[in-house]
Amino acid sequence: MNMPDIMTGAEAVVESLRREGIEIVFGYPGGAVLPLYDVLYESDIRHILVRHEQGAAHAADGYARATGKVGVCIATSGPGATNLVTGIATAYMDSVPIVALTGQVPRVLIGNDAFQEADICGITMPITKHNYLVKDEQELPRIMKEAFYIASTGRPGPVLIDLPKDVQTEEIEFDYPKEIVMRGYKPKVKGNEQQIKRAALTILESERPVIYAGGGVIISNASEELRMLAEKIMAPVTASLMGTGAFPDEHPLSLGMLGMHGTRYANYAIQQSDLIIAIGTRFDDRATGKVDAFAPEAKIIHIDVDPAEIGKNVRVDIPIVGDCKQVLQSLLKYIDRACNSEVWLRKVEEWKKEYPLTYTYSESVIKPQYVVEEIYRACKDAIIVTEVGQNQMWARQFFRYKDPRTFISSGGLGTMGYGFPASIGAKLGRPDKVVFDIAGDGSFLMNSQELATAVSNDVPVIVAILNNGYLGMVRQWQELFFCRRYSHTCLEGSVDFVKLAESYGALGLRAERPSEVRGVIEEALRANMPTVIDFICDPEENVMPMVPAGAAINEFVEVRNKSENKLLVGAVA
Amino acid sequence: MRYTLAVLVENKPGVLARVAGLFARRGYNIDSLAVGVTDNPEISRMTIVVRGDEKVIEQVIKQLNKLVDVIKISMLSEKESVERSLALFKVSADSKTRPTIMQIVDIFRAKIIDVGSKSLIIEITGDEDKINAMERLLRSYGILEVCRTGKIAMNRGLKSVSYEK
Known part of the structure; x- marks a missing residue:
C-alpha cells in the first residue's frame, strides 16, 4: 500500500488535471483562485491567459469540439465566474464536454455577500450537466474524477466545480479514485x-x-x-x-x-x-x-x-x-x-x-458566399469555426465539409462572439490544421479582445470578417418581416478592423473588390500568424433559401422583387 | 391529470433546489412536494405530485432522471398505493362550541393537540379528501390558521420503492 500524498487543495486540483491527461487550460486569475494559480505557476500544464473569462469558456469549448477531449477553463469568484456563464450555456446547448473551475470566497464568508461573491452553482444549475461546491477539501479528488467522467460520458456537457479559497489552501490526503460509483448517473450506451x-x-x-x-x-x-x-x-x-x-x-x-x-x-x-x-x-x-x-x-x-x-x-x-x-x-x-x-x-x-445552393456572383462587390467558396478553394481541409448569424449560415452552405470536427459553431444557443475564442481553442487543440473563424462584423467585436490572447500565445488563426456593416441576419429579418425598417442593425463605419488587428500586433488585411479576395486569403495563409481579414461585402445580401419561423420546412420565402420588398411564402414541390 | 412520483435522491444540500429548479424552468406544475430521509441516511425520498398530460409526465420523469443526484423514480398509481398528508387547524372555540368541535374531531379520528381558552389546534392525517372534508366542517366555527404538508405515498403490498445496487 502506498501512503497517500499530502498536498494542498490547489495542488490536488492540478494533480487531478494531470491524472485526467489535461495538457492545456484557459483561464484568467483573480483573488479567489490565487492558490490555484500559484500551483499552476510551476505546473507543466499549459495555461492560456485569455483577456475575458467568456473567451476562456469558448476557447475550452472550441478545443473540446476540435479534439474530442475535455476542455478546461478557470475563473475567479464573482464576476470572473459570471463571465463564464454564456460560454457554459453555449457548451450545454451543444453537448460539449468542458470542466469549469471557479474560485469562491472562503467557506466562512459564503452567503454573506462577501466581496466578489456570486452563487455560481445556483446560477449555473440550469446550464450545467452537474456542478459542485466543494465544502470538504477531502472530497476534492472524488469530485474532480466525477466531474471529468460526467462531462465526457453519455450526452457530454459542462460541469462546474466551485472552489472556496480556503479549500484550496487546506491540506488533504490525495488518493485519486480509480473508479467512481454514482447511483444516479449511469448513461446507457448499448441500444435495445x-x-x-x-x-x-x-x-x-x-x-x-x-x-x-x-x-x-x-x-x-x-x-x-x-x-x-x-x-x-x-x-x-x-x-x-x-x-x-x-x-x-x-x-x-x-x-x-x-x-x-x-x-x-x-x-x-x-x-x-x-x-x-x-x-x-x-x-x-x-x-x-x-x-x-x-x-x-x-x-x-x-x-x-x-x-x-x-x-x-x-x-x-x-x-x-x-x-x-x-x-x-x-x-x-x-x-x-x-x-x-x-x-x-x-x-x-x-x-x-x-434547386442547387446558389447566389449571384458580382464583379463589382464582394459576395460573402464567394469569400467562403474562396476559403474552401484555398484550404479544403481547414477547420472552420463560425460566429453566429449570416456568416454562420454561409460558412455552412458554401464550404464543403468532409470530416467531423472541422465545423465548429454555436448551434443551440447561437452565441455571437463564440467563434473567435473558440477558434483559438481549436487551433491549440489541432495545431496541424489551418483554422478560420468565419465572422461577421457584429459578432467579431463581441470578443475581439482575444486578439491579444492569439498574439501573445502565437496562435495563428485567421479571422475572415464578412463585413456588411450590419447585424446581417437581424437586418435580413427586418427586411423580410418588418418592412425594411432597419432598427439599430446598421454598424457601418464603426471599426477599422485592419488597424484594430495591427494595434494588437496581428496582421490586418482588407479586400474591397472580388478580384482581391483570393490574394488576401493566400497572403493570410502564407503569413501563418494571427490575422484579421476585413472583406467589405454586399451590405444587403440575404441567406437563402429561407423558411420563415413557424412554417413547415417546405414553405420557403420567395423574394420576387427586392425593391418592392414583396414577400411571398408558399409550399413548393 | 395528477401523477404521484416517488423519487429517491442523494441526501445532499442543494438537491431540493435542483429538483425545484428543473420544474420551474421547464414549466412543469408541482401540486405538492414532500421530502424526508429514508432508512438509508444517504438517501432521501421525495413525493412529488405533478399535474399534466401523459407527454408532460414522461418528460418530467426523463428530465428528473438526468439529474445526477436523482437515484430512482417510481410512479405510484392511485389504486395500488396509500397516501397520507397531515394538517394542523387552529380553530376558534369557546365553551359553547368546543363540544361539537370535539365530536367532529372524534368522527374524523383526528387529535386535539393544543387547547386554549378561545382556540384549539387539531391535528389530522389522511388523504386529501378527508382533510378537505374536515376543513369544510370546521370553517363555520372560524379557522384561524391552516398548515398542511405535502402528501407522502407508498405502494401497497410487497412492492417497494427502494434502491438496490
Whole structure:
C-alpha cells in the first residue's frame, strides 16, 4: 500500500488535471483562485491567459469540439465566474464536454455577500450537466474524477466545480479514485437489441428513407458507421447544423443541411419521405420548422444517448436509446441489402439539380458566399469555426465539409462572439490544421479582445470578417418581416478592423473588390500568424433559401422583387 | 391529470433546489412536494405530485432522471398505493362550541393537540379528501390558521420503492 500524498487543495486540483491527461487550460486569475494559480505557476500544464473569462469558456469549448477531449477553463469568484456563464450555456446547448473551475470566497464568508461573491452553482444549475461546491477539501479528488467522467460520458456537457479559497489552501490526503460509483448517473450506451431489429426491418421496408444526422454522430465518432449505413441501405443523408461534417458534403447521397436555411432538396426529401432515421439529433425547431407539419408521411426512428430527447419534440415510432456508434454497429449487422429506394433517389437527384445552393456572383462587390467558396478553394481541409448569424449560415452552405470536427459553431444557443475564442481553442487543440473563424462584423467585436490572447500565445488563426456593416441576419429579418425598417442593425463605419488587428500586433488585411479576395486569403495563409481579414461585402445580401419561423420546412420565402420588398411564402414541390 | 412520483435522491444540500429548479424552468406544475430521509441516511425520498398530460409526465420523469443526484423514480398509481398528508387547524372555540368541535374531531379520528381558552389546534392525517372534508366542517366555527404538508405515498403490498445496487 502506498501512503497517500499530502498536498494542498490547489495542488490536488492540478494533480487531478494531470491524472485526467489535461495538457492545456484557459483561464484568467483573480483573488479567489490565487492558490490555484500559484500551483499552476510551476505546473507543466499549459495555461492560456485569455483577456475575458467568456473567451476562456469558448476557447475550452472550441478545443473540446476540435479534439474530442475535455476542455478546461478557470475563473475567479464573482464576476470572473459570471463571465463564464454564456460560454457554459453555449457548451450545454451543444453537448460539449468542458470542466469549469471557479474560485469562491472562503467557506466562512459564503452567503454573506462577501466581496466578489456570486452563487455560481445556483446560477449555473440550469446550464450545467452537474456542478459542485466543494465544502470538504477531502472530497476534492472524488469530485474532480466525477466531474471529468460526467462531462465526457453519455450526452457530454459542462460541469462546474466551485472552489472556496480556503479549500484550496487546506491540506488533504490525495488518493485519486480509480473508479467512481454514482447511483444516479449511469448513461446507457448499448441500444435495445429488439428495438434495433425492429428498426432494421422498418428500414428495409421503406422506399423513401432519409437519414437525419446530428451532432451526436460527431460526438460519438460514428461518421464511418453513418456512411456505411447510408451506402448499404442507399438512403440520402441530411444533417443538422451540428451534424455538419458527420457525412461528407461531396458524397452523392449527401443532401447538406435541413431546416430554416437548409437546402431545398433536403427539406423536400424530409417532407416526402416515408422513413426518417434520426441519429444523434434533437429535432430542434430550426431544423424541423413547424413541428406538426414535419415529415408528415414518415415513420421516425430516433437513436439518441439521451432518453429525454426521445419524444420531446416529435412523435417517434421506434426509439433507440444508446450511443450512436454502438447502436449503428449493431444495426448494421441486421442490414443485408439496400432499401427499394431507386425511384426515390432519382427524385432526390432531380431536386438537387433543380434547386442547387446558389447566389449571384458580382464583379463589382464582394459576395460573402464567394469569400467562403474562396476559403474552401484555398484550404479544403481547414477547420472552420463560425460566429453566429449570416456568416454562420454561409460558412455552412458554401464550404464543403468532409470530416467531423472541422465545423465548429454555436448551434443551440447561437452565441455571437463564440467563434473567435473558440477558434483559438481549436487551433491549440489541432495545431496541424489551418483554422478560420468565419465572422461577421457584429459578432467579431463581441470578443475581439482575444486578439491579444492569439498574439501573445502565437496562435495563428485567421479571422475572415464578412463585413456588411450590419447585424446581417437581424437586418435580413427586418427586411423580410418588418418592412425594411432597419432598427439599430446598421454598424457601418464603426471599426477599422485592419488597424484594430495591427494595434494588437496581428496582421490586418482588407479586400474591397472580388478580384482581391483570393490574394488576401493566400497572403493570410502564407503569413501563418494571427490575422484579421476585413472583406467589405454586399451590405444587403440575404441567406437563402429561407423558411420563415413557424412554417413547415417546405414553405420557403420567395423574394420576387427586392425593391418592392414583396414577400411571398408558399409550399413548393 | 395528477401523477404521484416517488423519487429517491442523494441526501445532499442543494438537491431540493435542483429538483425545484428543473420544474420551474421547464414549466412543469408541482401540486405538492414532500421530502424526508429514508432508512438509508444517504438517501432521501421525495413525493412529488405533478399535474399534466401523459407527454408532460414522461418528460418530467426523463428530465428528473438526468439529474445526477436523482437515484430512482417510481410512479405510484392511485389504486395500488396509500397516501397520507397531515394538517394542523387552529380553530376558534369557546365553551359553547368546543363540544361539537370535539365530536367532529372524534368522527374524523383526528387529535386535539393544543387547547386554549378561545382556540384549539387539531391535528389530522389522511388523504386529501378527508382533510378537505374536515376543513369544510370546521370553517363555520372560524379557522384561524391552516398548515398542511405535502402528501407522502407508498405502494401497497410487497412492492417497494427502494434502491438496490
